[in-house]
Amino acid sequence: MADIFDQYVHPKTEVKPIIYAYSDTRFPGCLKVGYTDRPIEVRMHEHYPTLTPGQSYKVEYVESALNADGAIFMDHDVHRMLEAHGFHAQKSPDGKKSEWYKCTVDDVKAAVLAVKTSSLNLENRTQNFRMRPEQARAVRMTKAYFESETKRNPKHTAKFLWNAKMRFGKTFTSYELAKAMDMKRVLILTFKPAVEESWETDLLSHVDFEGWQFYSREVSQETGIRPEDLDQSRPIVCFGSFQDFLGTNAAGGIKAKNEWVHATNWDMVIFDEYHFGAWRENAKHLFEKEDEDSYDELDIDKYKKNEADNAVNEDFLPITTKYYLFLSGTPFRALNTGEFMEDQIFSWTYSDEQKAKEEWDDNDGPNPYASMPEMVMMTYRIPDEIRRIAYNEDFNEFDLNVFFAAKPEVEGHPETSQFVYKDYVQKWLSLIRGAYMPSTVDDLKLV
Template structure:
């Protein structure tokens, strides 16, 4: 989740002089990021190559350097999707035999929470792994992996650790430049759309985004009037308003944002309404959700976003609409806000956290350091549940001596959650948050019966 996993892994390879490294990932679009980080770490090691289908050397070129020099080493990047189509693991195509046959010293599974837990994913890793191969799993949200490892096999560096280090640096290292100063602080703002539109409550008494944004067969919103009203609410000019585009100052702060939408058709319909809106028509709209059966590669989606932002992000405005693309393994530096307009009370914490941390990428825009970034969630109970789950998971990652409430309190210290209902503002502390969450669970049990999980 942009906490330096690739740079750290590459530094390990360099310091340990690991000669053959294979990077496997379910997200081929991160190839570029790995290559760029490789150039930062191995700039002084010309005998150390990087290879992939898109960047650096070919696999044959890498192997030649390895064979012809005692110090010749390389890192090769491969897509799990491509690998699992190989005949050697039950696929239909005669390909990738060379990758499977090489005696790898180290295999790095990037974004290890994705695509590696299936039978095909496990088959790819098993076939690549030899007797002495070491395996490093990298993940910003390892919620589905924690039980597979012992505590001494897990190393954690997370948002709270980074922000704590940033806050304490000057006290401990007086006079030295703070290496953490470039890392933006994240804040989460919640708005209860369920109070404004109670007719869209789902079976969990949560706001039903899919119903709110539902489209007909022709691709038009069924509740178009409500959606237009919602867009007007976001932009209504009012110095007392707490909505993200209600003042010129807010619009300057949120020039470039990521909006999560329930589906492809919904994103297409919203794109049209935004382009017709008196305020949002000033924004370039990058719809990367796709169009019907047309599947857009992530790298093409990234190009579309970069085109919308343009070469001078300090002078432009853009909104990216997504229903999943560009929410993991990709950095769009000008993004300063994420709008959560999809999902439900039961949204997976891993999906949620991967998505919101897209906007925390460090950046210098127009000569100014990005110091803050924001999440706007319109389903407050969902926000509280995910953050509580995240704090609890963190306690398993080498922090078992800490109590969940203390961990949650520290998270809220560095990532405040501010709830708005009308003009009323509520800053959550641990007790308020757990109290609201308990209330939400009780409401669900009362409505759904005691079999509710």
């Protein structure tokens, strides 16, 4: 009776099944994949009650062994998937099959994901996270606006702005929008080519975009893949910079490698980091050519010097698209100029994120904002004499962009940048720390 009674008074500990992979110095380049419902430290101690000299191991990967339906799967399920992907179990010295596989952690992740989602996952994708509520809302709003504008005016190219903070997940969410609208051709343009890695990674690692192709100048240089090598029956994402696509060859014409970009009718053009180029009116001519004479307004020499470093001319072909999506965390100029109406803007701020983090209902599952850093806003009060300068009461203007302007000490090396008005910036910092003196006002007037 006592045993039966204890079952209810002392319920069993909840089982947390996991799949794990570990390496061993004796098997370089290999991983062993196992299953346990005990803490990983306990299981590894069973594998290695003692270590021989020169031997060591490392747990490389731990993942829940529950599939999408909540059912438990075993290590041999993962083994079969590894075999299906071409990663075969190594032979032991006696010729028998071992549980060691010559593969990487990402290969194991892809196999586990394939088991969880009941798919073969031929492209070895490792990500399967879902959109957060605000990301899904951005997709719904944008899709609804695009579709309504197309219905209202089929000849008009609709545009939409995502005014979203850093770490919103603009790349992943943009792809989800393209998928939701069944788009097959997406062009991404940016003034910051350094963001290419995130665009490529999100597209090629997530299971939602299996079968999609990513093309860029860097990809072409590394792999030798040309635009004509792309599978036209599958979705294509092309990434490039304004500097490249606005540029011309030595004869003043379109670069041969870019001709296909201008000949393609894109489903959507995405302007990433739009705040870097929103005020560059010449860049807009690439997409707003209404007649043959509209390019005559371009100041080619000025554009070459200040913008693209290799300017376009009036023979430049436009890029055609059904929709424009603008992405920025700080689209102040675009908002101030009224470029977008209220129904063309989705906004997500740090405050929105903090509110969502605090109000999350744990009954809906793990808090997706738990890893987001806490935001602390601090303000300071400046003396009235200085406020008058900022409000232009005594002078024509006070421009923070000028005040905090920076330029590289070594041309072409932005990492060497210094404040142009370093002494005045230092005085400003001293001011907000409380070191205010009336003479500071005179100093600021000089900037």
